[in-house]
Amino acid sequence: MTTTADPVPMLDTAASWAELAHELEPAVLAVLRSGRWVLGETVARFEREVAAVLDVPHAIGVASGTDALQLALMALDVRPGDEVVTTPFTFFATASTIARLGAVPVFADVREDDLLLDVERVESVIGPRTRVVLPVHLYGQCVDPVAFADLAHRRGIALLEDAAQAIGGARAGVMAGSLGALAAFSFYPTKNLGAAGDGGLVTTRDADLAERVRCLREHGARDRYHHLEIGLNSRLDAVQAAILSVRLRHLAAWNAARDRVARTYDTLLGEAGLLERVRPLARAAGGVHVWHQYVVRVPRREDVRDALHRAGIGCAVYYPVPLHLQPCFAHLGGQPGDLPVAERAAAEVLALPIHPGLRTEEQERVVATLAGVLGD
Numbered sequence: 229m230t231t232t233a234d235p236v237p238m239l240d241t242a243a244s245w246a247e248l249a250h251e252l253e254p255a256v257l258a259v260l261r262s263g264r265w266v267l268g269e270t271v272a273r274f275e276r277e278v279a280a281v282l283d284v285p286h287a288i289g290v291a292s293g294t295d296a297l298q299l300a301l302m303a304l305d306v307r308p309g310d311e312v313v314t315t316p317f318t319f320f321a322t323a324s325t326i327a328r329l330g331a332v333p334v335f336a337d338v339r340e341d342d343l344l345l346d347v348e349r350v351e352s353v354i355g356p357r358t359r360v361v362l363p364v365h366l367y368g369q370c371v372d373p374v375a376f377a378d379l380a381h382r383r384g385i386a387l388l389e390d391a392a393q394a395i396g397g398a399r400a401g402v403m404a405g406s407l408g409a410l411a412a413f414s415f416y417p418t419k420n421l422g423a424a425g426d427g428g429l430v431t432t433r434d435a436d437l438a439e440r441v442r443c444l445r446e447h448g449a450r451d452r453y454h455h456l457e458i459g460l461n462s463r464l465d466a467v468q469a470a471i472l473s474v475r476l477r478h479l480a481a482w483n484a485a486r487d488r489v490a491r492t493y494d495t496l497l498g499e500a501g502l503l504e505r506v507r508p509l510a511r512a513a514g515g516v517h518v519w520h521q522y523v524v525r526v527p528r529r530e531d532v533r534d535a536l537h538r539a540g541i542g543c544a545v546y547y548p549v550p551l552h553l554q555p556c557f558a559h560l561g562g563q564p565g566d567l568p569v570a571e572r573a574a575a576e577v578l579a580l581p582i583h584p585g586l587r588t589e590e591q592e593r594v595v596a597t598l599a600g601v602l603g604d
């Protein structure tokens with residue numbers, strides 16, 4: 229029986245395994261017994277399946293979402309001193325992969341209403357060294373594909389999508405992963421399509437770029453021991469591919485369930501009269517939001533977070549420090565006040581539990597707890 233003391237976790241990875249154990253365990257065992265553990269037919273099959281779902285001709289499985297970004301930037305020939313314009317309000321890997329190549333992340337502020345990279349601010353920081361624009365489909369919502377495609381076309385700059393949080397999402401009829409020259413996805417266990425460990429994917433519509441990424445993920449060798457360039461060792465494990473093939477068949481239903489959870493939060497927050505104080509982010513009409521996170525902005529965020537945690541309710545801050553203020557990027561000269569929209573967001577955002585199995589009673593407890601700390 230549910231009692232008010234039952235915790236509401238952000239995510240329960242063990243439960244998500246148990247839900248499909250009857251499909252996952254035979255698939256994993258078959259790979260282990262086959263002895264073909266790195267790439268091979270299991271990975272090739274998953275690449276074909278995921279390419280079909282994402283409606284792109286080429287999908288390349290790699291070791292993580294971070295490596296997917298790294299390999300995509302390498303395939304675009306980003307070199308030391310080049311600039312890549314991106315958002316400060318994202319996971320670290322979006323920018324660290326730029327810096328690792330000796331290139332310079334240039335941060336443009338985000339939009340006030342949805343916290344997505346602001347295309348006009350991107351335009352204002354583009355300079356002669358800008359090689360790539362790297363927008364992030366934050367929390368499961370895609371950036372405006374028309375505005376970004378127009379910018380890339382007019383300025384002759386490549387687009388790379390960080391689609392780690394948006395698998396299955398779309399906007400204005402453009403699916404995440406098919407807007408840019410290349411896109412990067414992550415299969416980290418907390419993502420909408422999660423492996424049992426690390427995994428990632430690069431997608432592209434360009435056959436030459438696809439070939440380049442395939443080569444770069446295996447030490448830059450097309451034929452073994454003949455190295456055309458200096459690549460990485462970044463391959464998707466066959467065990468992970470087998471797990472992902474099973475879970476991919478459920479992705480559309482899971483994303484639809486996340487959408488129902490999000491709408492239930494909207495309704496419950498409205499009924500509780502909380503929408504002045506607990507403000508969900510704006511979402512674009514006509515988009516397919518896949519709700520990697522359900523994020524609200526709240527006053528006294530640390531108090532609210534502590535109250536939820538005391539009540540056994542999972543919640544998290546994505547992201548508490550904008551990237552231009554990270555110690556490792558201090559040499560770039562970012563100062564507090566430079567990117568005020570991202571800085572305010574970092575102080576106010578709070579992600580509430582959202583996953584396909586979240587029950588309405590659990591959401592009611594989350595909202596009741598919010599009402600307890602922020603109500604009058």
Ligand SMILES: *Cc1c(COP(=O)(O)O)cnc(C)c1O
Nearest residue numbers: 292293294319321392414415416
């Ligand atoms: C998760 C994530 C990544 C990195 O993916 P990993 O698989 O953890 O390496 C990159 N960018 C964003 C926006 C992410 O959410």
